[in-house]
Amino acid sequence: MKPTYTLLAFLGVGILSAQTLIINEVDADSPGADTAEFIELYSSTPNLPLDGYALVLFNGSNDASYASYDLDGHSTDSNGYFVIGDSGVIGVSEILNSSAIQNGPDAVALYQANKSDFPIKAAVTTTNLIDAVVYDSDDADDTGLLTGLGKTVQYNENELLNASNHSLQRQLNDGFKTGTPTPNSGNQVLAITAPKIPMLHIHPNPALNTIKIDGLNNEVEFSIFSLSGHCVLSNRTDGSIDVSRLTNGFYMLEIILNEEVIRLKLIKH
Numbered sequence: 001m002k003p004t005y006t007l008l009a010f011l012g013v014g015i016l017s018a019q020t021l022i023i024n025e026v027d028a029d030s031p032g033a034d035t036a037e038f039i040e041l042y043s044s045t046p047n048l049p050l051d052g053y054a055l056v057l058f059n060g061s062n063d064a065s066y067a068s069y070d071l072d073g074h075s076t077d078s079n080g081y082f083v084i085g086d087s088g089v090i091g092v093s094e095i096l097n098s099s100a101i102q103n104g105p106d107a108v109a110l111y112q113a114n115k116s117d118f119p120i121k122a123a124v125t126t127t128n129l130i131d132a133v134v135y136d137s138d139d140a141d142d143t144g145l146l147t148g149l150g151k152t153v154q155y156n157e158n159e160l161l162n163a164s165n166h167s168l169q170r171q172l173n174d175g176f177k178t179g180t181p182t183p184n185s186g187n188q189v190l191a192i193t194a195p196k197i198p199m200l201h202i203h204p205n206p207a208l209n210t211i212k213i214d215g216l217n218n219e220v221e222f223s224i225f226s227l228s229g230h231c232v233l234s235n236r237t238d239g240s241i242d243v244s245r246l247t248n249g250f251y252m253l254e255i256i257l258n259e260e261v262i263r264l265k266l267i268k269h
């Protein structure tokens with residue numbers, strides 16, 4: 001029966017190496033006095049017990065913890081979701097304490113650990129780290145949090161200038177995008193991608209007539225797409241683009257650089 005053992009060994013490796021529990025959505029800034037904040041976890045296995053896991057909130061100002069929660073006794077639901085948040089949030093299973101979720105630059109991290117391992121002001125660490133999200137609301141990247149949690153991308157909850165009504169939602173490609181919150185249910189498939197290569201910047205943005213692309217050293221192909229996905233402008237550029245003919249609104253500027261597609265949000269006004 002050697003083939004069976006080989007198959008089982010293969011499946012075993014697959015199951016062990018797959019990430020079974022992730023941070024799926026973060027809503028740190030909610031309307032008014034921030035009383036609808038939440039963090040959503042997701043397990044590919046339904047009803048996954050959360051014994052042995054702890055959720056830790058890190059403060060970007062000192063790269064140390066400001067709150068931690070033991071998840072023992074909880075489990076994800078039949079769809080794989082678990083929500084910790086304010087009392088009015090749909091599907092909430094664990095209520096946040098008064099320190100709530102800071103609006104960034106801060107981080108949310110999931111550990112195989114106990115709350116007692118992370119007293120207030122415990123330093124960021126990758127030891128026993130399962131998943132982490134570093135986020136902000138129009139703030140500069142916090143290298144202390146990113147490095148301390150082994151991450152390279154910080155996500156902006158205010159990416160579409162609506163942080164209080166949007167949450168950060170994990171997408172299939174593993175990045176986060178912003179949209180109307182979906183606590184305890186599947187994330188939206190969202191069209192606007194947060195810039196993943198931070199060395200390219202558009203200015204001015206919002207733009208009136210001409211935009212300049214900082215960080216571009218050679219001529220590249222570009223396309224500008226409307227929110228509905230229509231290409232409204234396409235050409236080559238060495239750094240400036242005339243956008244005066246675009247109607248006001250949100251666009252996505254797509255640049256092909258070194259065979260990589262870079263997407264940047266553009267607002268025309």
Ligand SMILES: [Ca+2]
Nearest residue numbers: 029163164166
């Ligand atoms: Ca929000």
Ligand SMILES: [Ca+2]
Nearest residue numbers: 060061142144
């Ligand atoms: Ca910091």
Ligand SMILES: [Ca+2]
Nearest residue numbers: 028034101103
């Ligand atoms: Ca908040």
Ligand SMILES: [Ca+2]
Nearest residue numbers: 182185186187
């Ligand atoms: Ca969700």
